[in-house]
Amino acid sequence: MADFLDLTGHVSVVTGGNNGIGLGMARGLAQAGADVAIWGRNTERNEAAKAELEGLGAGTITAHTCDVSQPQQVTDSMAATLAAHGKLDSLIANAGIGGRKGPFHELTLDDFHWVAAVNVDGVVLSFQAAIKQFLEQGNGGSLVAVSSLAGIEGAAGNIHYGATKGAVLAMMRGLASEYGRHGIRTNAILPGWIATDMTEAAQGNDVFTEKVIKRAPIRRWGTPEDFAAAAVYLVGPGAAYTNGQQFVIDGGYSIY
Numbered sequence: 001m002a003d004f005l006d007l008t009g010h011v012s013v014v015t016g017g018n019n020g021i022g023l024g025m026a027r028g029l030a031q032a033g034a035d036v037a038i039w040g041r042n043t044e045r046n047e048a049a050k051a052e053l054e055g056l057g058a059g060t061i062t063a064h065t066c067d068v069s070q071p072q073q074v075t076d077s078m079a080a081t082l083a084a085h086g087k088l089d090s091l092i093a094n095a096g097i098g099g100r101k102g103p104f105h106e107l108t109l110d111d112f113h114w115v116a117a118v119n120v121d122g123v124v125l126s127f128q129a130a131i132k133q134f135l136e137q138g139n140g141g142s143l144v145a146v147s148s149l150a151g152i153e154g155a156a157g158n159i160h161y162g163a164t165k166g167a168v169l170a171m172m173r174g175l176a177s178e179y180g181r182h183g184i185r186t187n188a189i190l191p192g193w194i195a196t197d198m199t200e201a202a203q204g205n206d207v208f209t210e211k212v213i214k215r216a217p218i219r220r221w222g223t224p225e226d227f228a229a230a231a232v233y234l235v236g237p238g239a240a241y242t243n244g245q246q247f248v249i250d251g252g253y254s255i256y
């Protein structure tokens, strides 16, 4: 394996790593030899993902029950991750939820706070915990935020969700600037329409699916596997000079 693809000895946290896009990225990291700590709320799903990842590479895999919107749970999960792995090299803040859909003028502040608690607070808390550890270790680190095309395009009918994803992009750029001098790189991945549990209802809508496939030149929904190599690249040594960037992975959906 080329050195820039080899993550042997690299310790990475993937929040929401037990399902969907996060699991796709965790699979890539495990296959590249990394030690992976997955954080998610559903302990059963965490354990199933852990067992699967253990079969993919030689690295150590751990799973931690964590709601990333809860400060104490993030603190505890970081402590447990460090106790198990001894250090931290990267954190991918992928955990996220879709917002309540409906006309913007009918959505409530509670609707906004509900989606922001995970999609914004969760990223803030996870990144803060990682940065503290990176600074203590003193040899840099890599942060990756999973935003969304909705963070640039907005999301009609799901405005609150788009707003949280836009906030993550601003945070990513600010962090890239604030912590770059410490060797801490921050980048974002922006998925287009990806077939996961989150988009189950949309996948079941034939008219919508036809629209997605017609607009995306690759002519299919994305899959979690489409994110594996991006995760390996962004956390690894090959991306040593990549900082403050957003990577859209959408089959070309957004080029029009």
Ligand code: NDP
Residues within 6 Å of the ligand: 015, 016, 017, 018, 019, 020, 021, 022, 039, 040, 041, 042, 043, 045, 066, 067, 068, 069, 094, 095, 096, 097, 098, 118, 122, 146, 147, 148, 149, 150, 190, 191, 192, 193, 194, 195, 196, 197, 198, 199
């Ligand atoms: P899934 O619903 O398949 O997975 C979401 C993951 O996040 C699960 O592992 C879930 O685990 C975890 N999660 C949710 N809430 C929390 C929480 N409070 N604390 C910890 N973990 C949590 O969704 P996707 O894989 O599709 O989404 C992953 C990311 O990609 C999200 O940030 C989403 O916004 C983004 N995205 C997805 C797109 C798509 O088309 N699918 C498009 C653009 C962006 P558990 O329930 O066990 O906590």
